[in-house]
Amino acid sequence: MKLDWLKIVLVEPAGPMNVGSVARVMKNFGLHHLVLVNPQCDFLGMEAKKMAVHADDVLESAVSVATLPEALQGCFRAIATTARVRDWETPLENPRDALPWLLEEKEKSAALIFGPEDRGLSNEELNYAQRFIRIPTDSIYPSLNLAMAVGICCYELAENVKESDNQSSSKIELAPFEVVETYYQQLESLLLQIGYIYPHTAASRMEKFRQLYNRAGLQTKEVAMLRGILRQVEWAMGGKSDHQNL
Known part of the structure; x- marks a missing residue:
């Protein structure tokens, strides 16, 4: 269930405990490539490591970069998460429908992008993705914790890995x-x-x-x-x- 070629990108994460929890849930589902864009916390500190539990290796191998374009270097496909409805022609999709698309070009680097805890991704940041997902939640309390959102997406990706292995490899190869x-x-x-x-x-x-x-x-x-x-x-x-x- 390894997905080492797939990047989980966190843009300006503010909470070290959130980053640690993200590392843990990534390892739960076989993902190990964590990229942090301009992190606003000590992601290698004790708080982060406490929440990571046995996923210290994911934290320690995490890459910190200054900008989102740097984080996406080498990627052929990128999906961004957002909780807000925007006046765009591109639709917001359900994770279950959209995430398998990241697996179509297996072993070619792809990225799943999450925004800051307090604001989500800006329109400018969303421009760097090709597709967009919104995790459906109850309207009474729609806000998800960052690690919960990452966990849901990692689960859906892991569930699709075996199925994607059996699909034809003759897929369209997008430009990096x-x-x-x-x-x-x-x-x-x-x-x-x-x-x-x-x-x-x-x-x-x-x-x-x-x-x-x-x-x-x-x-x-x-x-x-x-x-x-x-x-x-x-x-x-x-x-x-x-x-x-x-």
Whole structure:
């Protein structure tokens, strides 16, 4: 039931006991790759280790990074969790329906992202994921503890591992995170240059493009084709492309 290639990403976790509990439930279900984005607590302190119990190894091997893009380096697929309904075309899915998607490209790094305990993930942070899940809870008290939310998702993932082993391996292979991010940067630069977007609207417009491409599920060869189009446009405009490498 090993899922070492799947990252559990906690964005700005504030409670060391929460982080320790997350480590414990991860190990319960065979996950060991914990990534902390700008942690706001001592995740290697006594409080965290007390809650981790026999999952000290998960805590000690946890990777701390400054930003969410750093945490997603090398990932081909990412799902983000959110408790809030947003005015997006991309739907919020049930964990049971969405999480098996992370297992389709087995052994290729994927990520499940959780937000800070007090606010959840921001729209900007959600932009880095391709799909979004919301754990259904009672409307009277919908808020879940961070470790509980991670535990529910880890359970669902573990339940799907054996089934995914028997499925066909001929799945669509998505482009890795850093390849798509480079395309977004090139696209934004060109759109600013031609006046399609402006500095004060760039963030909101690019958010729409991200949503569109996330729904499409870009493959590496498709990103290469799109970047080729942008380079040709830059050439036709008489400018020299700053993005020579695919």
